Amino acid sequence: MDKLIIYQKARELLKKIYILTEYNEKLRKDFALKDQIRRSAISIVLNIAEGYGRGVKHFKSYLKISVGSVNEVIATLSIIEDIYFINTIELKNSYEILAKQISAFSNSFPKV
Numbered sequence: 001m002d003k004l005i006i007y008q009k010a011r012e013l014l015k016k017i018y019i020l021t022e023y024n025e026k027l028r029k030d031f032a033l034k035d036q037i038r039r040s041a042i043s044i045v046l047n048i049a050e051g052y053g054r055g056v057k058h059f060k061s062y063l064k065i066s067v068g069s070v071n072e073v074i075a076t077l078s079i080i081e082d083i084y085f086i087n088t089i090e091l092k093n094s095y096e097i098l099a100k101q102i103s104a105f106s107n108s109f110p111k112v
Helices: 005-023 025-029 031-052 056-084 089-107
Strands: none
Touching: 005 025, 005 031, 005 056, 005 089, 025 031, 025 056, 031 056, 056 089
């Protein structure tokens, strides 16, 4: 699993979410928003990990769920921009690329 690029990228981006929410004074105090984006980012990593240990059919389902969590992270980053005026464009772009990578990886499996 550690060899999967999408897994590595998801973990790397998760760290960035933790840094964003921990070192920004306003976000650190917004427990609901901080918790939501962290849980969504964690979900991406964990769904890739859980699906990896299952057959192709199940793995594809877990990858779809992880893309849904990516979209949740992106939406939460937009909310952070709207409420706290924090520039999250680079992070959103990175998550959009991750979603495409996960989808492409999932589509590379044979139909089951």
